[in-house]
Amino acid sequence: MESFDAVDIIRTKRDGEVLTPEQIDWVIDAYTRGVVADEQMSALAMAIFLQGMTREEIARWTLAMMNSGEKMSFADLGKRTTDKHSTGGVGDKTTLPLAPLVASFGVAVPQLSGRGLGHTGGTLDKLESIPGWQASIDNDRLMRILADVGCVVCAPGAGLAPADKKLYALRDITSTVDCVPLIASSIMSKKIAEGTSALVLDVKVGSGAFMKDLDHARELAQTMVDLGSDAGVNTVALLTDMGKPLGRGIGNALEVKESVEVLAGGGPADLVELTCTLAREMLALAGISDADVEAALSDGRAMDHWRRMIEAQGGDPDAELPVARHTHDIVADRDGVLTHTDALAFGVASWRLGAGRARKEDPVQAGAGIWMHKTQGEKVRKGDVLFTLHTDTPERFDRALDSLEGGWTLGDDAAQAPQIVLDRIG
Ligand code: URA
Secondary structure (H helix, E strand, C coil), rough: CCCCCCHHHHHHCEEEEECCCCHHHHHHHHHHHHHHHHHHHHHHHHHHHCCCCHHHHHHHHHHHHHHCCCCCCCHHCCCCCCCCEEEECCCCCCCCHHHHHHHHHCCEEEEEEECEEEEECHHHHHCCCCCCCCCCCCHHHHHHHHCCCCEEEEECCCCCHHHHHHHHHHHHHCCCCCHHHEEEEHHHHHHHHHCCCEEEEEEECCCCCCCCHHHHHHHHHHCCCHHHHHHHCCCEEEEECCCCCCEEEHHHHHHHHHHHHHCCCCCCHHHHHHHHHHHCCCCCHHHCCCCCCHHHHCCCCHHHHHHHHHHHCCCCCCCCCCCCCCEEECCCCCCCCCCCEEEEHHHHHHHHHHCCCCCCCCCCCCCCCCEEEECCEEECCCCCEEEEEECCCCHHHHHHHHHHHHEEEEECCCCCCCCCCEEECC
């Protein structure tokens, strides 16, 4: 005999009332067991989307999702651990240089990461473009690599927050993703279950992010920082710009290529700045406040950790990255300045070229995406190649070009370059 009825719980939230802790515990547990059906959970997610949740409800919902599965612990590692999570953006490949960079200071970085869905890329899809690299590793191997190398980027095991796994897939097809209580509880249930002791959240703001404006992003960031602190995880959040793509590369192998440039001491200024800022925050939470992270990029320490991390997960750091079979250049028709490059337009175009997936079982093309030879604020001459589109399937070019229509502007004066870090909470 079940203690509650899903229909009553849906009605309570639909009518704007507050769910009790017992109702929340039951509905998450019953959904994980298959007693609450997908269509009932869809209705409840929509009711939450429309009515919101109190801070207490969000905290209990997060705890219930965390308790739906296993909890990991890095206590036996003998090293401090720190973790970063981004809410997702276009060209956001910071995890790739960041994990080895932070590990090069002796702090362990267990990055359990996801795949892309929709126009935002997924870290695992990016790394899978490296020949041989494996996303799925068991917990013993994860611990060994963390002990030896200091950083791992891998898929979470099936046992971690299974309620979120089911609910996230449902939200994706019921237009209930971009909702502060549901995003905050989804991210934080997994992060708390992972057992990390310190967490830096990169909350993206702008057209290419879930949160389009600063107020909503602040609300999401504060909610997650509160959830982390309540659970004993030392948490800070940076609000960072996602009005334009980050760096020059968008798409799996193109983003690995650019990450390796950063690890070799180069790379575009915005990506380097964000990587270094996040690294300093992660290290500060682990008790290292005077780290010269720029030096660790320029003197090869971070690159050394990257190579060892890729090798430990079966990859060949020296292998050629896959290249798409077809390219299409977009050329400047006048002299001027690239005044605007819209993250959403570029993200959707890259997705349409084959870099992302429409359904979670779809394959991605490793070489597909866009290389931005010019980025926002740069001067161009008539005839310069601005962007190169890459795909294995050239019939995709037209739809990608449609999505770029109006997504960039050539003008006379560059507006001030947007700041990367917009605010800090925590
Ligand atoms: N990432 C998550 O893990 N969950 C969300 O709801 C949104 C982004």
